Amino acid sequence: MVSTGTALFLLTLALPAADTADDCAGYLAPRKDAFAGVTLRPLFMVAENGPSCFSAFQSTAERFARCTGAVVDTSALSVGDCDSGSEKLRVEAVLDIGTSSSSGQQLYDLYVVKPTWISEQAEYGLLHDLSAYIRGDTALDFQHTFRSVRAWLSQYQYGLEGSLTIFMPFDLDLNALVVQRPELLRSGGHAVPETWDELASLAELYNDPDGTGRQYGVCGLCYGFRFSLLWTVLASYSQTKGTSEGFYFDAATMEPLLGGETFRLASEIWLRLMKAGPGDCMETLGPPPSWQNRCVFLVEVPLLAGHGSGAFEVHKPPGSTRVRATAKGAVADCDDELCPHASMGVNRATYYPTGGWGIAVRSGLDAATAEAATSLAATMHHESQWWTDYMIEPIRRKDVNLDAFARPENGGGWTNGTFAAFQDAFWFSAEDDRNMAMDLRIARSGEYMSAADEAVRMVIKGKLPLEQLGGEITQKWNTLTAGVGYLKQSRIYRNSLHLPPLTKVQLCATFRVEMDAEDPARCKEADVDQASLVIVIAVLGSLMGVAMLFSAARAAYYSYRRAQQHRKRRELDMKLRIEDAIQTTKTLNFPMNLVRGPDFVGAGKMVQHETLRGQGKLLVIDWLHEAYSVATERPIVFFSHQWTAFGEPDHTNKQFEMMCTSLRTICEKQDWNLEAVLVWADFSSIPQVHRGLQGLAIRSLPAYAKAASAFVVVAPTVPHNDLPGQLCDEDTYRRRVWCRAEQLCHSLRNGTRDMWVANDTACLPMEKNWFDDHARFVFNGEATCCRLQHKGQLLCDREALVLPILGLFGELYAGKNIPGERQRLWDDVKGHQGKMFPEAFTFTFCSEKGGNNGKEGTTTSETRVLFGELMGKMEELIDTDAAVREQLVGSSTQGVTGRDSVTPVHGAAVLGAQAELC
Incomplete structure (x- = not known):
């Protein structure tokens, strides 16, 4: 912001x-x-x-x-x-x-x-x-x-x-009330509003009184996010006990505080203010000061110069006399106990945007x-x-002085009166307001605020009823929190609010686990049948001596507890993995990096991601909705190929040449212009140096594939540089784990009709059986990490692919009964689930050469879980949770509906003649 x-x-x-x-x-x-x-x-x-x-x-x-x-x-x-x-x-x-x-x-x-x-x-x-x-x-x-x-x-x-x-x-950014037309208030006999309700009424009164569109009643902060005005209003309704109380979440449970009468009152005031101003100023008015000088009131960071007349006034932010009284959102009138920081019955909470x-x-x-x-x-x-x-x-305190404000570079025009009003407002908000409201400080806060921003935008556009706004944001935030982890987010949120850590008792209560009556410091396993355990011990007592009874009973008890705890941890882990898998269908874990067609061709070879990043030649798309938007305006060509050497992707440059040929062919067939084309290729689009970032990009493969307008298999015949006598061709491409994974990610989203194969001579539309015989069985393919026995790697590439492909499966399963492409894709998959999504695989690991004796490391093999029970758990979740089902169905269709109805225009008519390819 x-x-x-x-x-x-x-x-x-x-x-x-x-x-x-x-x-x-x-x-x-x-x-x-x-x-x-x-x-x-x-x-x-x-x-x-x-x-x-x-x-x-x-x-x-x-x-x-x-x-x-x-x-x-x-x-x-x-x-x-x-x-x-x-x-x-x-x-x-x-x-x-x-x-x-x-x-x-x-x-x-x-x-x-x-x-x-x-x-x-x-x-x-x-x-x-x-x-x-x-x-x-x-x-x-x-x-x-x-x-x-x-x-x-x-x-x-x-x-x-x-x-x-x-x-x-x-x-310093803090929101205050700026009165730009104080002469209007004086001539109308109106005082500066003390509450949000009073501000809304005055803004409605002064909004466009002559019907010319030249005056707005109020303008809110419109930089980066639309929700800032909503939070500014909500804070004074929802936070009363001081900054440490917070107003986004219950600090113990991380349940969003966006419900009940509290949120209804605040959101209604917010919408009144929006309607008494320019509305969605981010989309309709352009950047200030093109519109801000037309606003009677501003609710924003008080710019100390540039408001136009020099006669504006800055005041404390308005507040509320009705505030949240319970966690469920019930409201009550302010009193000394409920609003200890209120003044004259008005609770204020200065909001600090970022x-x-x-x-x-x-x-x-x-x-x-x-x-x-x-x-x-x-x-x-x-x-x-x-x-x-x-x-x-x-x-700093010393900076707030009239001498500084009277300087010409600050616009001049500051009088003792206007400065005194500002000083009072700013001093209150920055120094004395014990109830100041901070912006959200948790892990991945940008994703939370983007989710809120999208919901707010839907209300502004009339696509979401106001009464559903709190529930919409709550649902999105709960999904995000589950993906990050409730305990982790609670700890970060509490520490940002200077709250002490949750005690063990509070933790047990937070996660709805029954307390052990004899030891309140320990959580009791909710599903341990204590009565049955007593009976077992009694039976044992009739058969054994006291010493053996004690030993056996204790061993049985702790063995049972360990088994139950292990089961609970396994189920929790599966739940979190499923939630993470669903997130891969909706968010970008790593930005989508695309190369402009002319830059890709002009390089003369495949160029590494880090090099292109340093040259500024990557178009970086941070948000999934932006990727979909770009895909409707400009074609994205997704190149899939195998590496022809261990240390470089294309040592003969023949694959790159076929990529250029493919671009020429596809542009001609689709009537696209190279100037408009964007290219995704693994070596250029995925980090190659940093394994952690590479893993995040891998988890985003389904999202990348979803936006692709064309998917091209690049498989000319090339000798492998490091494996004498071995050729890289269509047959070896079909066997590669990564090549299969990229094909599967695209086809499960979009079908196969936009898929192409580039061999030694031409780029042609992919035949159906070319895909069906191989690509669907990703985990039976070959991986370089396995051939090298995972030296220096703790995980196999197969394990890195589980979550994105599980997420795609969830989309497919959720839409299996929807007639058309979704149902056809499901019919193609359902008979092959066991082979497509194996429960386990054999992991072979060879330790590095060296050690104390300098000998070769040892080779060991172990069975590792791949999908295990995840497929069944995903199906169970989708069958029993309508919200998850609808969410996945929405993810599977968002951004690609244009393929089924309208052929997108990709700038061919605007950008002129097609540029020269390779």
């Missing part, structure tokens, strides 16, 4: 360099040449066309390098534009730092980020704790930073062990690099003089 203030900040031109003589005066003076020889690699954004998105950071980093002797690489991350580029920056930062389940690339040392992006990284020790540096640097004066920033945005509570400072801020920009430092750096990275972050914080550098919201 990009605030108004931040939006202008992102467009700020780089500051001119200071005079060299005074360049290192002030805060950097004691650090003269302190970091000579240290190289720092910060991650921030620059726009592809135009000024740097973080020019002030770049300017500070360059001066830091001059003064301290450090080498600072300011090449940064290239993005199309700064507003939309923040999501690309978030993805890049998370991939580089890593998560609890995936190692990071670790290409950078420090990151310009939002605090909402990095909670999981803080929880798992992936970020450097800045606390010691802050305590030791008295010149930093961090204690004069606003309380909300210092105590909440910068800190992450780590259980009972204390807080970690993992974020050094230089910008919190603002700042810097985080990666853990695991050597001491000198960590010290230098932290010092650069501190320099940025210390010198973020908003009124000269950034035009963004202040982060």
